[in-house]
Amino acid sequence: MPLTRREFFKAGGAAALTLGIACAGGKGTQARTPRPVIRWRGSAATVPIDPELHLLRRASFGPTRAELARVRRMGIEAWLDEQLDPDTIDDSAVEDRIARRYETLGMDPPELQALDDFIRIRRELVGATVERAVYSRRQLFQVMVDYWSNHFSVYWGDGPVRIMKTVEDRDVMRTYAMTTFRQILGADAHSPAMLLYLDNARSSAEAPNENYAREIMELHTLGVEGGYTEQDVKELARILTGWTVDRRTGTFTFAARRHDWEAKTLLGRTFPADRGLEEGEEALDLLAQHPSTSRYVAHRLCVRFVADDPPEGVVNAAAQTFRDTDGNIPATLRTIFTHADFQASVGQKLRRPFDYVAAAARTLEIPNASGNTLARALRLLDQSLFDWPTPDGYPDDAASWINTNALLARWNIALALAEGRARGVSIPWTTFRAELGDSPTAEETLDFFIDLVLHHAIDSDDRAQLLAYLTHDGQGFDINDPEHARRVPELVALLLASPYFQWR
Amino acid sequence: MHLTRRNFLKLSGLTALAGVMDRPAWMPRMAFRPAAGGPAGDILICIFLRGAMDGLNAIVPHAETRYHDLRPTIRIPDPDQANGAIDLDGFFGLHPALEPLKDIYAEGDLAFIHASGSPDPSRSHFDAQDFMERGVPGNKTISSGWLARHLASVGTTNDSPFRAVGMASILQTSLHGPVPAIALKSIADFHLNGNEQEIARVQQTLQSLYLGDNWLDQEGQQVFQAIDFLAQADPSQYEPQHGAEYGEDFFGLGLKQIAQIIRADMGLEVACIDLGGWDTHANQGSVEGAMAALLTELAAGLNAFYTDLQEEFHRITLVTMSEFGRRVQENASQGTDHGHGNVMFLMGGGVNGSRVYGDWPGLEEENLDRGDLAITTDYRTVLSEIVQKRLLNDHLAQVFPDFEQTPFLSLVQDRSPSLDYHQFLPRVG
Numbered sequence: 028m029p030l031t032r033r034e035f036f037k038a039g040g041a042a043a044l045t046l047g048i049a050c051a052g053g054k055g056t057q058a059r060t061p062r063p064v065i066r067w068r069g070s071a072a073t074v075p076i077d078p079e080l081h082l083l084r085r086a087s088f089g090p091t092r093a094e095l096a097r098v099r100r101m102g103i104e105a106w107l108d109e110q111l112d113p114d115t116i117d118d119s120a121v122e123d124r125i126a127r128r129y130e131t132l133g134m135d136p137p138e139l140q141a142l143d144d145f146i147r148i149r150r151e152l153v154g155a156t157v158e159r160a161v162y163s164r165r166q167l168f169q170v171m172v173d174y175w176s177n178h179f180s181v182y183w184g185d186g187p188v189r190i191m192k193t194v195e196d197r198d199v200m201r202t203y204a205m206t207t208f209r210q211i212l213g214a215d216a217h218s219p220a221m222l223l224y225l226d227n228a229r230s231s232a233e234a235p236n237e238n239y240a241r242e243i244m245e246l247h248t249l250g251v252e253g254g255y256t257e258q259d260v261k262e263l264a265r266i267l268t269g270w271t272v273d274r275r276t277g278t279f280t281f282a283a284r285r286h287d288w289e290a291k292t293l294l295g296r297t298f299p300a301d302r303g304l305e306e307g308e309e310a311l312d313l314l315a316q317h318p319s320t321s322r323y324v325a326h327r328l329c330v331r332f333v334a335d336d337p338p339e340g341v342v343n344a345a346a347q348t349f350r351d352t353d354g355n356i357p358a359t360l361r362t363i364f365t366h367a368d369f370q371a372s373v374g375q376k377l378r379r380p381f382d383y384v385a386a387a388a389r390t391l392e393i394p395n396a397s398g399n400t401l402a403r404a405l406r407l408l409d410q411s412l413f414d415w416p417t418p419d420g421y422p423d424d425a426a427s428w429i430n431t432n433a434l435l436a437r438w439n440i441a442l443a444l445a446e447g448r449a450r451g452v453s454i455p456w457t458t459f460r461a462e463l464g465d466s467p468t469a470e471e472t473l474d475f476f477i478d479l480v481l482h483h484a485i486d487s488d489d490r491a492q493l494l495a496y497l498t499h500d501g502q503g504f505d506i507n508d509p510e511h512a513r514r515v516p517e518l519v520a521l522l523l524a525s526p527y528f529q530w531r
Numbered sequence: 532m533h534l535t536r537r538n539f540l541k542l543s544g545l546t547a548l549a550g551v552m553d554r555p556a557w558m559p560r561m562a563f564r565p566a567a568g569g570p571a572g573d574i575l576i577c578i579f580l581r582g583a584m585d586g587l588n589a590i591v592p593h594a595e596t597r598y599h600d601l602r603p604t605i606r607i608p609d610p611d612q613a614n615g616a617i618d619l620d621g622f623f624g625l626h627p628a629l630e631p632l633k634d635i636y637a638e639g640d641l642a643f644i645h646a647s648g649s650p651d652p653s654r655s656h657f658d659a660q661d662f663m664e665r666g667v668p669g670n671k672t673i674s675s676g677w678l679a680r681h682l683a684s685v686g687t688t689n690d691s692p693f694r695a696v697g698m699a700s701i702l703q704t705s706l707h708g709p710v711p712a713i714a715l716k717s718i719a720d721f722h723l724n725g726n727e728q729e730i731a732r733v734q735q736t737l738q739s740l741y742l743g744d745n746w747l748d749q750e751g752q753q754v755f756q757a758i759d760f761l762a763q764a765d766p767s768q769y770e771p772q773h774g775a776e777y778g779e780d781f782f783g784l785g786l787k788q789i790a791q792i793i794r795a796d797m798g799l800e801v802a803c804i805d806l807g808g809w810d811t812h813a814n815q816g817s818v819e820g821a822m823a824a825l826l827t828e829l830a831a832g833l834n835a836f837y838t839d840l841q842e843e844f845h846r847i848t849l850v851t852m853s854e855f856g857r858r859v860q861e862n863a864s865q866g867t868d869h870g871h872g873n874v875m876f877l878m879g880g881g882v883n884g885s886r887v888y889g890d891w892p893g894l895e896e897e898n899l900d901r902g903d904l905a906i907t908t909d910y911r912t913v914l915s916e917i918v919q920k921r922l923l924n925d926h927l928a929q930v931f932p933d934f935e936q937t938p939f940l941s942l943v944q945d946r947s948p949s950l951d952y953h954q955f956l957p958r959v960g
Contacts, residue, residue, distance in 0.1 A: 073743070226812050226864065234863020238812050241869075245655050257654060257901070377747065409700035409716075416807065417582075419657050422701075429747065430702040430714035431754045435721065438737065438754075442725040489740055496736040517729045525740045526747050 074374035074530045075483045078103060081373050084531050085332050086110065086364060087166035089378075089386025090482050094166075107364055110167035111357035113205055121162040125155045136194060136219065136277025145189040152193050153412050154398035157405075160385040161396060171204040171356070172196075173381060174331055176413065177420030178324075179215045179247060181224040183413035191220035191277070192413055208324060208354030209315040212247060216311060217279040219272040225418060228271040230264060232287035240264035242418045243314065250326075253319030255294060262291045266298060266310045321349040325359065327423075332363050334375040335424035341368035376531040377425040380408035383437060387444060387523050388452065390480050397451030404440045404449070408433060429529075441523035445516040454519070460506075469497045469504035472515065480522040493521060570694075570800040571687050572923035572946050573848045573881065574793060576786075576836075577678065577801065579703065580829070580853035581660065582809035585822060585867050586874035587859065587904060590643050590887065591616040593624045597894035601860040605817045605867070614818040619643075623887045627818055628826035631834035632876075639884040640837070640844065642942060644875040646889045647908040648855055654869040656810065659854035664704035666911065666931050677914065677930055678801050679708025685924035691798025692756040698785035703803040711749070712801075713757050718788050721761050734758075766795035775839035778831050782806045786836045793843055800922075806832075809853065813864035833878060848879035848921045848943065850913070856904050859894055872904030875913055881921055881944045888940050912937055920945045 079098045083090035086107075098106045109116060125132065129151035131139060139148060156173075163169045176196070183192050195218045203211035215221050222228040225239035240263035244255045269286030272279065281304040290300040296313060298306050314320060325345035329337035341363060348355075348362040363369055378386060384404045388396045405411050410428070415421050422428060443449050463475055473494055477485060484490075497514055498504045504511050522528060591607045592598050593616045599606050607626055608615040616624025617633055623645065625633060635641040651668035653659050662668040666677025682695055695712035697703045706712040715721065723734050734755075741751030769791045777783040785804045792799050808825055815822045833849070840847060856873035872892070878884075890907040892898045898905060911931045916939040918924050923946060927936060 073745075229813065229864055231863070236812060236862065236864060237868055241655070245657075251653075251655055251658050257652075260654075417656060426707065428701055429750055430697075430700075431750065431757055432700055432714040432716050432721075434750055435723070435754050435758075439724045442723065442733075446726055492736055492739040496732055499732070513726065514729065517726060517733050520725065521733060521736055521740070524737055526743065526745075526751065529747060 073486070073527055076373055077483060078370060080482055081370070082106070082364065085369075085376065086170060088160045088169060088382060089389040091389050091392060092479065092482070095482055104365075107167075107361060110165070111205065111361060113165040113168035116165050118163055118165050121159060121164070125158060129155045131193060132197060134193070136190060137275075139190040139193060140277065148190060148193055149183060150399055152196060153402045156196070156412055157385065157398035157401045158396070160381070161388045161393075161398070161401070167360070168204060171360075172200045174328070175200050175204055175211060177415075177423075178327065179211070179218075179221065180415055180418050180420035181220045181413070182416045182418075184416065185224050187223045188220050191218070191223060194218075194277075195220035205357055207352075207356060208320070208349070209312065211356075212315055213308070213311055215247070216243070216267075216270065216307070219277060219279065222270060222272055222279070227267055230268050230271075231285040232265070232268050232289075235261070235264040235268055235287065237261060237264040240267055246419055248314040248323065249317055249319040250323030253317070253323060259294055262293045262298075263310060265289070265291050266293060267307050269303065270307060315354055318350070321346040321354070324354075325349055328359065328363060330423045332360075332376075333366075333369050333372045335426070337372075338368045341366040374530055377429055377529050378531040379421065379423070380405050380410040380428070380433075380437075381412070382531055383408070383529070384440070386528075387441070390482075391444070391454050391519070392458070392479075393452055393454055396453075400449050400451045404443075407436045407440060409436075437529070438520075438524040441520040441528075442517075445520035445523065447516070454516075456515075463506070467506060469494060472504070472506060473497055473518065476515075476518055476522060480519065481527050485527060489525070489527075493518065496521065569691075569796065569798050570689060570846075570922075571685060573846050573879065573917075573921040574799055575678075575801045575917065575922060576789060576847065576849040577703075577705065577803045578829075578849065578851040578876075579660070579664070579705075579803065579805045580809055580851055581656075581805050581807035582811075582853075583656065583659075583855050583857055583869060584809040584825075584853040584873060585811060585815065585857040586645065586853070586872070587856065588815070588817075588822060589626050589629065589826060590619075590645055590874045591624045591626060592622060592645075592891070592894065593618070594622040595894050597859070601894070603861070604865050605815050605861050607817060620887055622891075626823065626826050628823045629830045631830040635834070635837055635878065636885055640880060640882055641876065641878045642882050642884045642886050642888060644877060644888045644908055644913050644940070644942070646872045646892050646904055646906060647875050647910050647913060648853075648871065648873045648906045649910055650906055652871075654855065656854055656869075661704060663852060663854055663910065666705070666914075667933060670933060673932065675708030676703070676705035678703075678705040678803070679710055679712070681918055681922065681924055681930045682710040682712075682801065683708065684926040684929040685800075685922060687800075689798050689800065692753060692760055693792060693797040693799050695801045696789070696792065696799060696803070698789060698802065698804040703805065706801070706803055711753050713753065715757075715788070717784075718761060718767050718791065722758055760797065764795040764797045766791035766797065769794040771835065771839045773838050773841060775835040776831075777835040777839075778828060780828055780832075782828055782832045783835065786832045787839075790836060790839050793840060793847070811857070811866050812862070812868060813866040815861075815866045833876075837878065845880035848881060848917055849877070850917060851876040852910055858903055859899060860902065870903035871900045872906040875910060877913065877917075877942055879921070879943070881946055883942060883944065888942060908940065909934070909937070912940065913942060916940065916942050 079095060080090060082103055083094060083098060131148050131151045132155055160169050181188050181192060183189060199214040199218045203214050225242055226236040227239035230236035237260050241260045244253065245251045249255055265287040269282045271282050271285065283303055286303055288301055291298040293310055294313060326342050329342050329345060333341055344366055345359050345362050349359045352358040384401050388401055402412065410421050444452060447453065463472060497518055506512055587598065588605065588607060593609050610616050610618040610624050614627055617627060617630060618624045619636065632641060649659060649663045649668045651659065651662050664676050665673060667673045678695065693713060695706050695710060697706050697712055697714045699714055700716050702712055702714040723730055725733055738755050741748045771777060771787060777787040782804065789802045806829055811822050814820065852875055853873050855869060855871055857867035857870040862868055892905040892907050911934045915927050915931060915936060918930055919927060920943050
């Protein structure tokens with residue numbers, strides 16, 4: 028007999044409850060495990076063990092019926108091979124459409140400057156990013172672009188970043204997302220958006236600015252416990268003096284006269300005097316090859332893809348691959364997605380706001396959805412793209428953003444989408460209605476939408492509750508009766524708002 | 532006559548009893564009261580100034596020559612100069628943008644604790660904020676926040692779902708822990724929005740899907756509790772009083788809503804709110820500029836809150852903190868880099884105000900901590916005194932584990948439990 032979710036909690040869930048209590052009460056101060064892991068055991072009961080579905084939930088912006096069928100047909104290995112080599116995937120349908128509609132994406136800094144319309148620049152970048160997430164066939168690539176945009180986070184609202192983020196998105200994130208870590212780190216260090224955002228552009232020998240130097244080590248490479256000192260921050264800042272932006276072209280330039288030509292010592296290595304740009308490149312090499320970096324990047328990737336507090340095994344394996352391959356990104360990802368810890372991590376991640384909104388549009392098979400309308404939903408969830416003011420990027424652990432306010436906002440977004448209150452985002456009801464046949468029963472209707480939205484069967488109690496809603500407590504349901512038919516969008520909203528759809 | 536809080540209380544004859552027994556016409560009738568009573572002690576408002584506020588330009592040590600020498604372009608002029616600091620005690624002065632706090636300070640309801648902060652040497656915003664909010668600098672093994680541990684250890688019968696509120700879209704780390712806290716951005720919008728004919732059933736059905744024991748489901752149950760509770764208590768009905776004017780910025784609106792929750796008597800014990808943007812590495816400004824704008828927002832919010840809630844302030848303590856201070860010497864970008872010691876604001880009816888506390892370490896080279904203002908008062912000493920004397924929680928070792936307590940600075944008065952008026956009233960019926 029299948030165990031219902033509630034029965035599961037009565038039995039196995041007791042352990043979770045005990046842990047929760049152990050961390051509460053008077054001894055709460057001694058809790059030693061990070062909080063989210065303690066509190067959400069039992070979630071596995073709501074998310075089935077289904078390797079293909081699991082992979083699509085994690086490595087794409089959400090499963091669709093078609094993509095799930097495709098990965099089942101071709102197999103996980105082949106799907107990964109394809110996705111880890113995005114250039115082999117023809118994505119012209121979505122890219123052509125975006126190029127036609129969003130001219131600013133291809134502009135260089137002077138053109139963007141001359142346009143003098145940062146509202147439009149932002150609208151196009153955000154709209155394109157969301158539409159790529161929803162419609163691109165290079166799903167894992169889009170996921171990684173988003174990952175790196177947070178790893179190397181810049182804040183769009185910071186003055187000139189309003190223009191330069193468009194350039195950075197194109198020339199750094201989308202150019203190097205699937206190359207090596209050293210390449211994307213280097214591209215980012217030459218990126219006007221980053222140099223301006225973290226003040227390196229204004230740093231000079233007379234007045235070194237430590238901001239960027241600190242964040243490279245703390246947030247981009249070694250991690251805060253990676254073994255560097257305050258002195259290293261100062262030394263790296265001196266090494267990077269002169270890395271700035273050309274006023275005329277708006278591109279990277281090395282300003283020799285702003286550079287500190289004295290000798291420096293970084294992480295124990297001597298950087299002799301009289302060297303310019305090349306010592307900065309050497310410092311980036313040193314950081315990219317540092318063992319702390321392999322662990323830090325591997326850990327951060329595993330937090331994104333495996334669990335908020337990922338098991339040592341998968342982190343170590345990913346760090347090992349990272350070291351063995353000189354920071355090859357696809358190879359490191361392959362290690363993660365094929366690791367046993369990944370397979371075992373079902374029900375240990377929740378969808379971030381961007382995942383949630385994109386997954387809803389994908390699973391409902393909405394054609395030509397307006398990226399900007401969906402982006403407005405992200406604003407309600409307080410994770411508008413490129414809008415995190417501090418350089419650590421949007422936090423990846425659910426405890427940082429799942430709270431009363433955020434959950435309620437998700438539910439209201441579900442209602443707005445399903446009730447057709449989001450302009451330019453239309454659910455193809457006619458298609459679904461045709462698929463349902465002439466007069467489907469309440470149960471057939473319910474199961475159709477459960478499969479469409481969730482792609483798996485749900486707990487029998489929960490199914491009964493939804494059926495009770497659809498039939499208004501057994502009073503009946505006739506989809507051809509308009510009074511009854513208006514319950515269908517509400518049913519879809521309930522599925523999108525349910526706990527099932529929050530898990531990633 | 533300028534109506535200050537103390538004058539108001541004098542005028543109305545009695546202190547705490549005034550509002551209860553002779554309800555002035557402007558005071559709306561209480562719509563709701565949690566069954567199990569409110570907080571044991573004061574309501575605590577915690578303001579986190581994210582990004583590391585430059586305490587030296589907020590509460591200015593104007594009598595220090597080194598202050599003026601090390602900050603040639605961003606310094607605040609002396610009190611006797613145009614646009615100068617507003618002198619507090621002959622040594623410290625308020626940044627001119629903090630002018631709205633001058634009377635509160637003079638009134639005795641506001642104090643500052645200078646050269647205070649977290650002893651951890653980290654100059655990382657993220658680490659330092661995290662340490663400060665968890666209340667365990669340098670310790671990464673304790674995951675709960677200090678306020679959550681206070682809520683868990685204070686003796687209380689309060690079972691309101693609104694014991695702790697973070698006015699934010701992201702719940703503050705200090706509230707993470709065993710006692711559930713509400714993250715709330717807007718009272719007015721806190722309900723489900725949908726097809727009117729169906730919404731009641733939809734809400735009921737959705738609630739039935741969030742019945743599990745896991746963390747997500749519990750969070751969901753809390754949303755429904757909060758929706759119901761807000762609908763009953765209806766805090767939006769309480770308009771600001773005494774001409775208090777909150778700004779339309781998030782900080783002002785947040786404080787306004789905290790005030791409404793306090794007036795609606797919903798059992799609030801702790802509220803957190805943030806004001807960010809203090810990371811002034813470049814173009815910090817002096818009397819005017821980026822930092823002055825933030826100080827203006829801060830002062831306007833505090834002034835409105837104080838004005839609005841004057842008859843409630845006997846049971847309110849408000850404290851500000853920031854992850855670290857900023858370097859004494861300004862940098863070449865007319866800004867300041869990450870530093871160490873900072874200043875805390877402390878406001879409330881029980882505060883021994885009109886003073887700048889702290890053992891001032893001085894700004895001579897030998898007094899500095901690696902070029903930064905040294906810390907002579909651990910921020911936990913300040914908070915511990917509030918927790919014990921105002922929040923009536925003696926379990927300081929649970930709130931701040933691995934902190935060796937040092938003598939309190941007599942920042943606040945002991946809150947007398949006799950403020951509970953019930954014991955003075957005759958039993959009726």
